[in-house]
Amino acid sequence: QQxxxxxxQSLIVQKGGISIINCAYENxxxxxxxxxxxxxxxGPALLIAIRPDVSEKKEGRFTIxxxxxxxxxxxxxxxxxxxxxxxxxxxxxxxGNEKLTFGTGTRLTIxx
Amino acid sequence: xxxxxxxPKYLVTQMGNxxxxxxxxxxxxxxxxxxxxxxxxxxxxxxxxxxxxLIINETVPNRFSPKSPDKAHLNLHIxxxxxxxxxxxxxxxxxxxxxxxELFFGEGSRLTVL
Numbered sequence: 001q002q003x004x005x006x007x008x009q010s011l012i013v014q015k016g017g018i019s020i021i022n023c024a025y026e027n028x029x030x031x032x033x034x035x036x037x038x039x040x041x042x043g044p045a046l047l048i049a050i051r052p053d054v055s056e057k058k059e060g061r062f063t064i065x066x067x068x069x070x071x072x073x074x075x076x077x078x079x080x081x082x083x084x085x086x087x088x089x090x091x092x093x094x095x096g097n098e099k100l101t102f103g104t105g106t107r108l109t110i111x112x
Numbered sequence: 113x114x115x116x117x118x119x120p121k122y123l124v125t126q127m128g129n130x131x132x133x134x135x136x137x138x139x140x141x142x143x144x145x146x147x148x149x150x151x152x153x154x155x156x157x158x159x160x161x162x163x164x165x166l167i168i169n170e171t172v173p174n175r176f177s178p179k180s181p182d183k184a185h186l187n188l189h190i191x192x193x194x195x196x197x198x199x200x201x202x203x204x205x206x207x208x209x210x211x212x213x214e215l216f217f218g219e220g221s222r223l224t225v226l
Contacts, residue, residue, distance in 0.1 A: 034214065043116070043202050043217025044155070087153055098143060098208060099168055100215060102155040 003027050004092050006103030013110055019077040021106045023090035026071065030092040034100070035064065035075050038087045047088070048075070080110045115139050116218040118203050124224045125193055132189045133221045135203030143167075144186035145215065146178060147202040155202070161186055162208050193225045 006023045013019045025033075034049035050057045050064040050073065057064045063076040077084055090103040116137045123131055137144060145168075146158040160168035161180040175191045190197060200222045204215040 038153075041219065043204070043219050044215075045217065046214045049214070089155060098160060098162075098206065099157055105153040105155070107153075 003101050004090060004103040006090050006106060008106060009104070010107040011109070013077075013080045013108065015080060015082060015110055015112050017080050017110075019080045019084065019108055019110070020074060021088050021090070021108070022072065022074045023092075023103050024070075024072045025092050027092070027094075027101075028071070029094050030101075032093050032095050033064070033066065033073050034091050034093075035062075036089040036091060036102075038089065038105075040086075044089055077108075080108075082110045082112065084108060085110050114218075116203055116205055116216050118201075118218040118221050120221060121219065122222050122224075124226065126226055127193055127195060129193050130189065130191045131193060131223065132187055133201055133203075133223075135186045135188070135218060137184055137203075137205040137216070139205055139207075139216060141205040141207045141216070142183050143206045143208045144180065144183070145204040145206075146186065146188050147204060147217075149200040149202060149220070151199070158201075159186075159188075190223075193223075195225050198223055198225045 004025050035047045036044035037047040038044040048059050048062050052068050061078045066073045088106045091100045093100045118135045143162045145160045158172045159178045164180045177189045180186045200220040202220045203218040
């Protein structure tokens with residue numbers, strides 16, 4: 001059972017553009033929503049995370065928007081750069097559970 | 113100094129063989145995990161250990177046996193390898209007492225079963 005659905009599967013954005021990746025979850029017990037970034041040949045690494053008590057969190061060019069009623073959250077990458085080319089995973093968990101449920105991943109390619 | 117290190121990075125083996133992957137973390141974390149990433153990049157948890165005690169065991173075949181000799185090490189032994197076991201296996205760690213949803217991953221061990 002896929003509890004976190006992620007789209008699109010792949011995304012090509014021009015340099016300087018905005019990259020948007022969307023996720024939807026089913027389990028209302030989830031209370032922490034991290035995004036991980038994975039470069040080829042490397043393990044995933046935490047990029048940014050949000051709790052459901054806020055609707056938006058921004059760190060530099062990366063912003064998470066969260067819609068609790070719709071059970072959806074999204075990652076926006078502003079001024080996308082070639083170095084942002086990677087696979088992005090949304091995830092969800094219940095704090096205290098330690099089990100991260102990952103989305104299916106989005107391969108982002110930033111072209112010059 | 114690598115925070116979460118796995119060995120070997122690559123394994124190529126025949127069906128039916130047994131293989132092991134080792135993982136060590138020097139972050140002082142008390143919880144370690146094994147994740148499997150298939151060819152479609154899907155990441156799925158397999159096991160989790162906290163202070164050498166198994167706390168998460170997803171529906172993984174009995175051919176997979178994790179072992180945690182101490183809280184800094186978590187090894188994965190796979191018996192009677194099958195073609196479908198081909199994947200990248202990631203070790204990860206976190207601190208249970210201060211769990212924030214952040215896992216620290218190793219660089220992965222790519223297993224190819226021929």
